[in-house]
Each structure stands twice: as C-alpha cells, then as structure tokens.
Amino acid sequence: ARFGEFGGQYVPEALVDALAELEAAHSLAVSDPSFWQELEGMYEYMGRPSYLYEATRLTEHAQGARIWLKREDLNHTGSHKINNAVGQILLAKRLGKKRIIAETGAGQHGVATATVCARFGLDCHVFMGAEDVRRQGLNVFRMRMLGARVIPVTSGAQTLKDAINEAMRDWVTNLSSTHYLVGSAIGPHPFPTIVRDFQHVISKEIKKQMMEKVGVLPNAVVACVGGGSNAIGTFYDFLPDPSVKLIGVEAGGDGVDTQRHSATLSQGKPGVLHGVRTYLLQSANGQIIETHSVSAGLDYPGVGPEHAHLKDSGRAQYMVADDEQALRGFRLLTQLEGIIPALESAHAIWGGAQYASTLRKEDHVVICLSGRGDKDVEQVSELLKSG
Numbered sequence: 161a162r163f164g165e166f167g168g169q170y171v172p173e174a175l176v177d178a179l180a181e182l183e184a185a186h187s188l189a190v191s192d193p194s195f196w197q198e199l200e201g202m203y204e205y206m207g208r209p210s211y212l213y214e215a216t217r218l219t220e221h222a223q224g225a226r227i228w229l230k231r232e233d234l235n236h237t238g239s240h241k242i243n244n245a246v247g248q249i250l251l252a253k254r255l256g257k258k259r260i261i262a263e264t265g266a267g268q269h270g271v272a273t274a275t276v277c278a279r280f281g282l283d284c285h286v287f288m289g290a291e292d293v294r295r296q297g298l299n300v301f302r303m304r305m306l307g308a309r310v311i312p313v314t315s316g317a318q319t320l321k322d323a324i325n326e327a328m329r330d331w332v333t334n335l336s337s338t339h340y341l342v343g344s345a346i347g348p349h350p351f352p353t354i355v356r357d358f359q360h361v362i363s364k365e366i367k368k369q370m371m372e373k374v375g376v377l378p379n380a381v382v383a384c385v386g387g388g389s390n391a392i393g394t395f396y397d398f399l400p401d402p403s404v405k406l407i408g409v410e411a412g413g414d415g416v417d418t419q420r421h422s423a424t425l426s427q428g429k430p431g432v433l434h435g436v437r438t439y440l441l442q443s444a445n446g447q448i449i450e451t452h453s454v455s456a457g458l459d460y461p462g463v464g465p466e467h468a469h470l471k472d473s474g475r476a477q478y479m480v481a482d483d484e485q486a487l488r489g490f491r492l493l494t495q496l497e498g499i500i501p502a503l504e505s506a507h508a509i510w511g512g513a514q515y516a517s518t519l520r521k522e523d524h525v526v527i528c529l530s531g532r533g534d535k536d537v538e539q540v541s542e543l544l545k546s547g
C-alpha cells in the first residue's frame with residue numbers, strides 16, 4: 161500500500177513472496193469475523209479496554225485544557241506493544257509459522273513478543289542493540305525469563321536501526337519457518353498497515369470513552385513518535401474528524417540544532433530505509449545519520465510512512481521534545497499524578513501539557529501514555545544525580 165508518495169515495498173526479490181503471503185493472510189484475517197473474535201477474546205489477557213484517566217493535577221499545572229491519559233501503560237507487559245504482538249501472533253499461527261523473530265529498542269516490544277510466544281508456545285528470538293541491552297536491562301531479564309533468546313547486536317550504533325538490520329537478515333534466511341513480528345508501523349508493505357490495524361484500537365476506545373464521559377470529541381490527541389505505532393493508533397479513528405488535531409511528539413535528543421536527535425519528520429528528508437519510502441535522517445550524501453535520544457524506543461532515523469503522508473498532507477502536526485524536556489515530563493507526571501511514565505511517553509507528556517496550556521479550560525487534550533517507566537528509573541536516577 162502507499163500513503164501518498166510514501167510506503168511501498170523496496171525489498172530484495174527473496175522477500176517478495178513472503179510479503180505477498182503475509183499480505184494475503186492479513187487481508188483474509190481482517191475481513192474474517194472469527195479472527196476479530198479470537199483477538200477480542202485476548203482483550204482480558206491484555207487488559208483491554210485501557211482506562212482513560214483525567215489527570216487533574218497535570219491539568220492544574222498546565223493551566224489550560226483538561227488533560228486525559230490513555231493508559232496503555234497499564235496493559236499487560238506495560239505498553240501499547242502488546243496490541244500489535246497479539247494481533248501478529250494470531251496471523252503467524254494462521255501462516256503456520258513456528259519461529260518468531262523481533263527487533264527491540266526499549267525492550268517493550270521484545271517483552272510483548274516473548275510474552276505472546278510463551279502464551280502460544282512459539283520459539284522466540286529477539287534482536288537488540290548492545291547499547292539498548294545496557295540501558296534497558298530490566299526488559300532483557302524479563303525477555304529471558306519468558307523463554308526468549310535475546311541476541312545483542314554489535315554493528316553500527318548498536319541501537320534500534322541495527323537490531324532491525326539483523327532481524328531482516330535473519331528473516332531472509334528463514335522465511336519458511338519464521339514470522340518477523342515487526343514492532344512498529346515501519347518496514348515494507350504490508351507491515352505499516354498490519355501494525356496500524358492492530359494499534360487503532362487505542363483511538364477507537366478513546367472516541368467511545370470521550371463520548372461517554374464528556375459527550376464531545378477531544379480538541380487534540382497527542383502521542384510520542386518513534387517508528388509511529390502508538391501515534392498512528394492514537395490518530396487513526398480521528399482521521400475523519402477534522403475538529404480533532406493530531407499531534408505527534410518526536411525526540412529532540414540534545415537539540416535539533418545538533419546532530420544528536422531523532423526528530424525524523426521535523427528534520428529529515430524522504431528516502432528509503434528498511435524496505436519503505438518515508439522520511440529519514442540522512443546526511444547530504446544520503447548516508448543514514450546516527451541518531452540519539454534519552455529514550456531507546458524513539459532512537460530511530462526512520463518513521464512510519466503513514467506519518468510521512470500525514471505530515472505532508474497537513475492532517476497531523478509534529479513537534480519536538482528534547483531529552484531535557486522529556487525528563488521534565490517524566491518528573492511532572494511522577495510527582496503530580498504518581499504515575500511513572502516510560503521515557504518515550506514522557507516526550508508526549510511534555511508536548512501534550514505544553515499544547516494544553518494554549519487551550520481554554522473547557523477544551524480537552526488526550527495524551528497516549530504509551531508505557532510505564534519501570535524500565536527507566538535506574539537510568540533517570542543516574543541522570544538526575546549528574547544534575
């Protein structure tokens with residue numbers, strides 16, 4: 161599928177048949193009521209529907225619109241990643257695959273994949289940059305406890321991009337036995353569509369919950385953007401509602417005036433990476449630049465093609481929160497609401513509170529709290545000590 165000039169399938173010949181098989185299985189599944197019954201039968205296991213919680217202390221602090229949090233942090237395994245992992249494991253079963261591989265950066269997708277592999281009795285191999293193995297240690301322990309093999313990747317910057325490279329290399333040599341459970345709305349068609357189809361339960365629920373609680377649509381929905389899966393899930397069901405602003409928050413790292421950030425939509429240019437045409441952070445001669453973010457899950461030079469199109473079409477806006485602002489968002493939510501967010505989600509907290517402060521008291525802003533911060537408390541306390 162294409163999203164305007166973005167998307168597509170820029171892959172070696174060897175992958176074309178496997179992607180066609182996956183696309184066929186996916187379109188069959190999403191038009192089969194028994195597939196959705198099977199998926200919705202897992203909602204209790206996943207902790208769906210997730211709560212929509214009014215953050216009154218954060219609202220007071222921002223002194224503007226009423227702020228609501230979509231509690232994807234309370235899902236089983238601690239983030240929105242479980243939504244996609246469950247959907248894709250059901251697809252993998254329909255495809256008769258016995259071996260599952262995945263990439264991970266923050267480790268949340270790795271844990272979600274290891275979890276569904278344990279639950280469905282499949283063999284699980286997770287590729288993770290060695291730098292991320294170091295900074296998301298809790299999740300490495302969890303993946304191993306769940307029976308997955310965690311394979312540290314030592315090429316390149318040893319972060320998410322490098323883990324994806326290794327996962328794709330593995331997949332090409334194990335196509336008949338293996339499903340590559342892609343963790344974000346990236347990669348060649350049909351992956352961005354598959355991941356969006358399993359993540360838009362987020363906006364579907366937000367819409368229902370807002371109508372039940374306050375009887376109006378939100379003025380804006382806000383989500384952090386790494387590869388773009390929690391954001392596209394938060395945006396998608398509001399696409400037909402022009403009154404609802406869609407705001408993505410990218411990782412500004414050390415600042416977009418430096419070379420050390422991951423603000424792909426704000427600072428990048430169109431190009432092809434990991435089989436898909438989208439926005440990329442690339443040097444003048446087209447080399448992918450090494451990114452940085454305090455949060456492993458946003459530390460990626462690409463972004464989902466659907467977001468590239470939403471940006472160019474003007475339907476969505478994308479702002480930037482740098483490391484300092486994300487840490488401020490992390491502390492704000494922790495100290496005002498007693499909720500410790502994932503560092504990735506902390507970018508959306510900071511961005512959402514900023515935006516809310518520009519609106520009136522009778523307005524509503526919903527922020528997707530994509531994950532919990534257990535995995536990050538060690539790193540954050542180090543950062544706070546160093547001042």
Ligand SMILES: CC/C=C(/N=C/c1c(COP(=O)(O)O)cnc(C)c1O)C(=O)O
Pocket residue numbers: 239240241263264265266267268269270320342343344345384385386387388389390391456457458502504505530531532
């Ligand atoms: C698939 C690689 C990304 C990972 N995580 C990304 C992430 C993100 C960003 O990923 P997207 O929603 O796909 O943009 C947001 N929030 C939390 C809690 C995350 O863990 C991971 O490996 O866990």
